[in-house]
Amino acid sequence: MGKQWYTISVYSENHVGLLNRISGIFLKRHINIESLNVSKSEIEGVSKFTIVVFTTEDWTRKIVGQIEKQIEVIKAYYHTDDETIxxxxxxxxxxxxxxxxxxxxxxxxxxxxxxxxxxxxxxxxxxxxxxxxxxxxxxxxxxxxxxxxxxxSGRIAVTKAAMPISEILQEFQEN
Structure with missing residues (x-):
């Protein structure tokens, strides 16, 4: 499968050093981050990273899997441009x-x-x-x-389809 644009959304706790570790995941695979934005999310105390890359779906899936292994990361998703606003x-x-x-x-x-x-x-x-x-x-x-x-600026994006992150974040807040 060929390369295309992917938007990776990472929901995490706001901890020092997380951005460095996330960028290291891309560095190890020689994948350039084309755009990066970090902001608060719809849930208090949870940050959202919006990362744009131009690569294959296989590499994107592997990267998202590695990002989710970070302790502070609650959940990570990836979407094509057609799936986002x-x-x-x-x-x-x-x-x-x-x-x-x-x-x-x-x-x-x-x-x-x-x-x-x-x-x-x-x-x-x-x-x-x-x-x-x-x-x-x-x-x-x-x-x-x-x-x-x-x-x-970096890209800001929301998905067209509903994301189950709200339920996951609700569970996160209750624990």
């Missing part, structure tokens, strides 16, 4: 004169459904939320005009 965010810093001198910049902002966050004498900042390819397209469109700074 996901977004990323990006900020672009561009020279201010381009906003007024280059008509195409205004078209790029409008076509990309981006928002101007701030404007001052030297620069303006744009915010774009969407799928990775949408942010990449906006980046490629702005690149010829000069991007002073660029940053992209």
């Amino acid at each position: 996901y977004q990323e965010s990006a900020l672009f810093k561009i020279a201010s004169h381009l906003l007024f001198d280059e008509r195409q910049i205004q078209n790029i902002i409008k076509e990309s459904n981006a928002q101007i966050v701030t404007v001052n004498r030297d620069f303006f900042a744009l915010a774009k939320t969407g799928r990775r390819h949408e942010i990449d397209e906006m980046h490629d469109a702005l690149l010829p005009y000069g991007i002073m700074q660029f940053v992209r």
Whole structure:
């Protein structure tokens, strides 16, 4: 089976060093983490790691199995892009004169459904939320005009189907 994008969701207790151990699992298999986000989850006291990788399902299944062996990990899942609803965010810093001198910049902002966050004498900042390819397209469109700074967030995702994590977490809280 070929490589594709997988979103791995890891529910865990919030302990120092867990991120290092999880990233070591990927390092040992020479699999690059394309995106990483850690936040609180829907259950108090439980963190959610959202990890994006481009690999085979076999490798993803093995990685999830290794992640679940970590003591602090409650449960880990993996899903394809078709099984998730996901977004990323990006900020672009561009020279201010381009906003007024280059008509195409205004078209790029409008076509990309981006928002101007701030404007001052030297620069303006744009915010774009969407799928990775949408942010990449906006980046490629702005690149010829000069991007002073660029940053992209990690993926945030929820699954389309119900996940049994709520029941598992409820049991976790009761113990």
